Amino acid sequence: MKINEIISIADSLKPNEISEEVKLHWINDVEGRIHCEILKLSPESYTMLTGLKQELTVPMPYARIYIGYILAMAAFAKKEYDLYSDLMMRYERDFSEYAKFCLRLR
Numbered sequence: 001m002k003i004n005e006i007i008s009i010a011d012s013l014k015p016n017e018i019s020e021e022v023k024l025h026w027i028n029d030v031e032g033r034i035h036c037e038i039l040k041l042s043p044e045s046y047t048m049l050t051g052l053k054q055e056l057t058v059p060m061p062y063a064r065i066y067i068g069y070i071l072a073m074a075a076f077a078k079k080e081y082d083l084y085s086d087l088m089m090r091y092e093r094d095f096s097e098y099a100k101f102c103l104r105l106r
Contacts, residue, residue: 001063003027004052010070018074020052026073030066031057033095038102062098065091 007023028048034057035046049056058065072087 001056001058001060001066002052003049003054003056006056006063006066007052007070010067010074013067014071014074016074016078018077023070024049024052026070027056027066030069030095034058034098038099058098062094062101065094065098068094 003024006027007020010023031049032043032046035041036043039057056063056066068087068091072084072091075081075084075087
């Protein structure tokens with residue numbers, strides 16, 4: 001999936017006024033974590049994503065981790081802490097599922 005597709009889905013689920021630039025930063029948080037924790041590469045070797053048309057590392061159906069993280073961070077920004085907590089638990093579960101999937105491939 002592409003960055004703009006992820007942002008569009010997240011925005012359709014929970015409309016907000018947070019800029020695409022901030023959401024791109026959050027997507028880079030997820031991509032950096034995948035880079036280091038799943039792909040086992042050094043943080044210094046990570047190249048920030050800058051364009052909305054760039055492809056993301058995680059394929060469907062696991063790409064929901066990006067959407068979940070954006071929704072969680074948007075809830076945190078709006079001080080919706082209970083929702084943030086619930087969404088972060090779901091994000092961590094989805095991230096863990098993707099990590100397990102990657103381990104099975106090895």
